[in-house]
Amino acid sequence: MNNQVFETPLISVIIPCKNEITHIEKCILSLINQINIPGEIEILVIDGNSTDGTKKILESLSENYKNLKVVNNPKQITPVALNLGIKASRGKYICILGAHAEYSDEFISSSLNLMNDHPEASCVGGPIVSKGKTAFGKSTAIAMSSFIGVGNAKHRF
DSSP, X not given: OOOOOOSSOSEEEEEEEXXXXXXXXXXXXXXXXXXXXXXXXXEEEEEOOOOSSHHHHHHHHHHHOTTEEEEEOTTOOHHHHHHHHHXXXXXSEEXXXXXXXXOOTXXXXXXXXXXXXXXXXXXXXXXXXXXXXSHHHHHHHHHTTSHHHHTTOGGGO
16 A cells, blocks of 8 residues: 555545454454555544554554544544544545444445445445354354344345
């Protein structure tokens, strides 16, 4: 990835986060490694005073990837994090994502294609594929992928 800072990125990715040491690096790298994007992205991680080492990982990553910016969220509240991220964003489009996830390498380009194909849409997304690593995580993933576990949330299955 190019280490330049771009004046007007196409996409601003906003990620509220707190104490995500186990997941944050894979999350960020999955976004850094997006393909088929017809412009640049900026990644804004809005950190709610993490105490588990998340900030150290983010600081290290931001040294290598100049399109990654860490914004402090002293109130530690997700809606505040979203507002801080939106205020700090410079992109034409805003993408709000979770820190506890990894994204397919065409997640952003697929979302852009949906926006272009459906100019009447204000918001696009795709299905959530839940995966677990431990027995409990795998059980939770199964529940979160079924009608019994999530009701009528069709984006979950």
